[in-house]
Amino acid sequence: MKQASGEKCINLKLKVWRQKAEESNGRLESFKAENISKDMSFLEMLDVVNEEIILSGKDPIALDHDCREGICGSCGAMVNGRAHGPEKGTTLCQLHMRHFSNGDTVVIEPWRSRAFKVVKDLVVDRSAFDKIIQAGGYISVNTGGAPDGNAIPVPQEVAEKAMDAAECIGCGACAAACPNASAMLFTGAKISQFALLPQGHPEAKKRALAMVGEMDKQGFGNCTNEKECEAECPKGISIINIARMNREFLKSSILS
Amino acid sequence: MKLDSKIPDGPLSEKWDRHRFELGLVNPANKKKFEIIVVGTGLAGASASATLAELGYEVKTFCIQDTPRRAHSIAAQGGINAAKNYQNDGDSIWRLFYDTIKGGDFRSREANVYRLAQVSNGIIDQCVAQGVPFAREFGGQLANRSFGGAQVSRTFYARGQTGQQLLLGAYGALSRQIAAKKIRLFTRRDMLDLVVIDGKARGIIVRNLVSGKLEKHSADALVLATGGYGNSFYLSTNAMASNVSAAFASYKKGALFANPCLTQIHPTCIPVKGTYQSKLTLMSESLRNDGRVWVPKIPEDKRLPAQIPESERDYYLEEKYPGFGNLVPRDVASRNAKHQCDIGKGVGDTQLAVYLDFKDAIKRDGHDAITRKYGNLFEMYEKIMAQDPYETPMMIYPAVHYTMGGLWVDYNLMSTIPGLFVLGEANFSDHGSNRLGASALMQGLADGYFIIPYTIGSYLAEASHDKVDEDHKEFNTSYNEVEARIEKLISIKGKRTVDNFHRELGNILWEYCGMSRNNNGLKKAKKLIKDLRAEYWENVLVGGSEYDFNQSLERAWRVADFLQFGELMVTDALERQESCGGHFNENYQTDENEALRDDKLFCHVSAWEYRGNSRKPKLHKEPLKFENVELTQRSYK
Numbered sequence A: 001m002k003q004a005s006g007e008k009c010i011n012l013k014l015k016v017w018r019q020k021a022e023e024s025n026g027r028l029e030s031f032k033a034e035n036i037s038k039d040m041s042f043l044e045m046l047d048v049v050n051e052e053i054i055l056s057g058k059d060p061i062a063l064d065h066d067c068r069e070g071i072c073g074s075c076g077a078m079v080n081g082r083a084h085g086p087e088k089g090t091t092l093c094q095l096h097m098r099h100f101s102n103g104d105t106v107v108i109e110p111w112r113s114r115a116f117k118v119v120k121d122l123v124v125d126r127s128a129f130d131k132i133i134q135a136g137g138y139i140s141v142n143t144g145g146a147p148d149g150n151a152i153p154v155p156q157e158v159a160e161k162a163m164d165a166a167e168c169i170g171c172g173a174c175a176a177a178c179p180n181a182s183a184m185l186f187t188g189a190k191i192s193q194f195a196l197l198p199q200g201h202p203e204a205k206k207r208a209l210a211m212v213g214e215m216d217k218q219g220f221g222n223c224t225n226e227k228e229c230e231a232e233c234p235k236g237i238s239i240i241n242i243a244r245m246n247r248e249f250l251k252s253s254i255l256s
Numbered sequence B: 001m002k003l004d005s006k007i008p009d010g011p012l013s014e015k016w017d018r019h020r021f022e023l024g025l026v027n028p029a030n031k032k033k034f035e036i037i038v039v040g041t042g043l044a045g046a047s048a049s050a051t052l053a054e055l056g057y058e059v060k061t062f063c064i065q066d067t068p069r070r071a072h073s074i075a076a077q078g079g080i081n082a083a084k085n086y087q088n089d090g091d092s093i094w095r096l097f098y099d100t101i102k103g104g105d106f107r108s109r110e111a112n113v114y115r116l117a118q119v120s121n122g123i124i125d126q127c128v129a130q131g132v133p134f135a136r137e138f139g140g141q142l143a144n145r146s147f148g149g150a151q152v153s154r155t156f157y158a159r160g161q162t163g164q165q166l167l168l169g170a171y172g173a174l175s176r177q178i179a180a181k182k183i184r185l186f187t188r189r190d191m192l193d194l195v196v197i198d199g200k201a202r203g204i205i206v207r208n209l210v211s212g213k214l215e216k217h218s219a220d221a222l223v224l225a226t227g228g229y230g231n232s233f234y235l236s237t238n239a240m241a242s243n244v245s246a247a248f249a250s251y252k253k254g255a256l257f258a259n260p261c262l263t264q265i266h267p268t269c270i271p272v273k274g275t276y277q278s279k280l281t282l283m284s285e286s287l288r289n290d291g292r293v294w295v296p297k298i299p300e301d302k303r304l305p306a307q308i309p310e311s312e313r314d315y316y317l318e319e320k321y322p323g324f325g326n327l328v329p330r331d332v333a334s335r336n337a338k339h340q341c342d343i344g345k346g347v348g349d350t351q352l353a354v355y356l357d358f359k360d361a362i363k364r365d366g367h368d369a370i371t372r373k374y375g376n377l378f379e380m381y382e383k384i385m386a387q388d389p390y391e392t393p394m395m396i397y398p399a400v401h402y403t404m405g406g407l408w409v410d411y412n413l414m415s416t417i418p419g420l421f422v423l424g425e426a427n428f429s430d431h432g433s434n435r436l437g438a439s440a441l442m443q444g445l446a447d448g449y450f451i452i453p454y455t456i457g458s459y460l461a462e463a464s465h466d467k468v469d470e471d472h473k474e475f476n477t478s479y480n481e482v483e484a485r486i487e488k489l490i491s492i493k494g495k496r497t498v499d500n501f502h503r504e505l506g507n508i509l510w511e512y513c514g515m516s517r518n519n520n521g522l523k524k525a526k527k528l529i530k531d532l533r534a535e536y537w538e539n540v541l542v543g544g545s546e547y548d549f550n551q552s553l554e555r556a557w558r559v560a561d562f563l564q565f566g567e568l569m570v571t572d573a574l575e576r577q578e579s580c581g582g583h584f585n586e587n588y589q590t591d592e593n594e595a596l597r598d599d600k601l602f603c604h605v606s607a608w609e610y611r612g613n614s615r616k617p618k619l620h621k622e623p624l625k626f627e628n629v630e631l632t633q634r635s636y637k
Helices: A042-055 A127-134 A156-166 A173-177 A184-196 A198-217 A228-232 A240-255 B012-022 B043-055 B093-103 B110-130 B162-179 B245-252 B285-289 B316-320 B330-342 B359-365 B367-385 B440-462 B473-492 B498-513 B519-539 B551-575
Strands: A009-019 A026-037 A105-109 A117-120 A123-125 B035-039 B058-062 B183-186 B189-197 B200-208 B214-218 B221-224 B263-269 B292-296 B354-357 B394-403 B420-422 B604-609 B618-623
Touching: A026 A042, A026 A105, A042 B498, A127 A184, A127 A198, A127 B162, A156 A184, A156 B162, A173 A184, A173 A228, A184 A198, A184 A228, A184 A240, A198 A240, A198 B110, B012 B110, B035 B043, B035 B200, B043 B058, B043 B162, B043 B183, B043 B221, B043 B440, B093 B110, B110 B162, B110 B440, B162 B183, B162 B440, B189 B214, B189 B245, B189 B473, B189 B551, B200 B221, B200 B473, B214 B473, B221 B245, B221 B440, B245 B420, B245 B551, B263 B285, B263 B330, B285 B367, B292 B316, B292 B330, B316 B330, B330 B354, B330 B394, B359 B367, B367 B394, B420 B440, B473 B519, B473 B551, B498 B519, B498 B551, B519 B551, B551 B604
Parallel strands: A009 A105, B035 B058, B035 B221, B058 B183, B221 B420
Antiparallel strands: A009 A026, A117 A123, B189 B200, B200 B214, B263 B394, B292 B354, B354 B394, B604 B618
16 A cells, blocks of 8 residues: 655644543543554544553543544544534544644544543534434334335425434534534434425324424533534534424424 | 255256145144244344244344444445346346356256245235335336346335345334243354254354353254355455354354355445545445446556546446446455455555446436435445545455355255254355346345245144253353364463454455465465464454453454455365456456356356364265256356
8 A cells, every 4th residue: 555645744742532441530631643644533633542542551441432434423522612623514534634733732532422421532422312213213114014105206406404403413523612512403304304205204203293392302402593503513513403392292282 | 974965856946836835834823832932133144034934933133233223234235136127127036046156157056046036026016015115116116226247127226325224124024023021032142152962953052242151042943044254355345354264163063054155345436545444335246237347558658547538538337248238246356356456556556456437428417316326335435435426436456355255055954963054154055156236136045035044844743842941062062162262262361463364364364365366376375374373373352351342352253254264265176277257367367358167067056064173074075956047157248
């Protein structure tokens, strides 16, 4: 493998949140990240740091990551106070080091939200999101017996809007960025997808009530229109989805 | 051991119907008495879990991620095939079957592939009913796009995130069954061993990745849907945690491993930039619908793409394959890209790339139309490469993407261990020696939604299954072996990190068992891997401790298996003295450098039986019979 020529490298100072387990106290620990190629992703930079930590006989920094192409939603951390770092519309794995400057200090912390407990270091427990989906984030059809795919026409603009909402990767940045740790963007996106599509209509009423109820139960806060969620969402999910969720919820509450 | 594929008799188009009728049934009231373990929550695992639970079985589902929604099926971009013929362009079940068999270079089973084509249409219907937001035409009908290896437009898609949307559909169905308490979900669990009792698969040993504790889980039948082994190569388009360990543990317990040398190198990936690189990113094959592949006509041409006039560009795929053009199958496109780079016509800093150019498509259809089709892919490219593909052509190069080989299964998707079923990429069954684009999603969901629910029922109905206790001695033996291996890995405390070894293994496999292979290289690789493995067990350095959230240890276990599995890949590649699809042995090629099969000697599945760490595995051959299609030299001209 040939190294790209003319590569520019930078040196950084990292301050990383270290926490042994949920019940332990945490603290920021300093590391040097040296000779970091600007073409590296943020996670590749952390790989380099972790290799050095391992070689020095210490415990490497724990972080969730998997696909490294911005779609699985595993990775995520607060980088200098911003969810997924300074670039808009980007997951941590797709944030490249060319967006940092030589000598920068980079503070890396886990998602902050009452509903997301720290598992270790930068790893948090996001199972609260699964619980919200389990409350009704699906259409109740068993396998088999579905009508032909073209039986129900879906206007293109409706399909596109549903897709805009469905693009959510469940990373948790919305809740982490929100001053109230609200999960309304996450929940609203799923409710919207099914509220828009005709297939979702039969259960729309039940769905909105159940999902919103579960969201509250999991300890997420309320929305006060700060729009931090939309600003930090790596997939650019719009807060229109929160408005649509509120409408669905209101409709369901009045009608039930 | 005799391999019995259990392919039903009768005409091809009636086999599955007849078989379904002949399969045993479990009385609805009795289903809840059976426990089924499903390992993996990608398309195959999630769809199987949900469907089995809907039928009434008690399901225990395991995944390595923090939530089932993150399995790597999520990253599939381009689409899913089905023989709907909505475009009225001549598609049919038979054509999808034929394209898939031919695309696989005639190394798959006719009966399996035909069944896959048959159930493909039901998958689309099912996913639409679940609320998967597929792309639509203005009139509200489902839209299609074209993919490699086919001349009809049969690929359904949701922007460039089809895998994500299909997986979220299956995850929704899975979540519904969790809420109904029909599925017990175990996240952050790594399957480290298979427990076989009285010759049947009865349980697994998993490591809880948060506490580090080992757990024993028993069941009446098991379903493995643990994906492929592309990460043997270190750099691939797989997710970081994708691994071969669950399949390899099953192989060591008696499941045969089929065609491990068959790996798919995908032609359109973002090129490698440096040694720190941790993974490769795919750019969907759907881009080849509109993008034109080219290199400069003159080798070592260092000009920027915009400075190279039309007359000095070599659109080598369009030139060489006028029939399919840029949409030749993946193996053909990859080999041709490698060839262009080998003769010095590669582009970019490393000269290991070719251009994929959208200029003509943007001129023809407009910027917006291209954004609608590929917007997220263009964005992803720009983020990684810091270049705007609307303005300058993409640079792409082949990368390891998918593995056609996998655990051997019969027509019921059962391995050679009774009660162990294998679905999706983890099995070997449907793609022969080269998978066509948009067929992996089809296969994963076909296996999970429409095949396993019937075949596993028949297994449970026919065999008698005493309940087993998790304190059974086989569970304890397995548990102790796993524990000892973990302790060993931790205690070595050598000088090289796990990733360092993995990278070296990857380089060996890429160099000698990658896009093209030859006997000398393979023999050399075998020795190199053996030596590397020996060093690994003397000199690996695993950070952290055993009973902890320890990602270094997770990787150490997986790399230990990759090192052993790598040798099996090479052994299989050496055994197959022909070229077919993704297995290109340089000694066997046509005058036009296409793969030259040997149907007399190698028209079979190679299934390997484990016989201990120090003995060569035993080869079993399952002959492939072609009664409905003629074996031809693939031609995409």
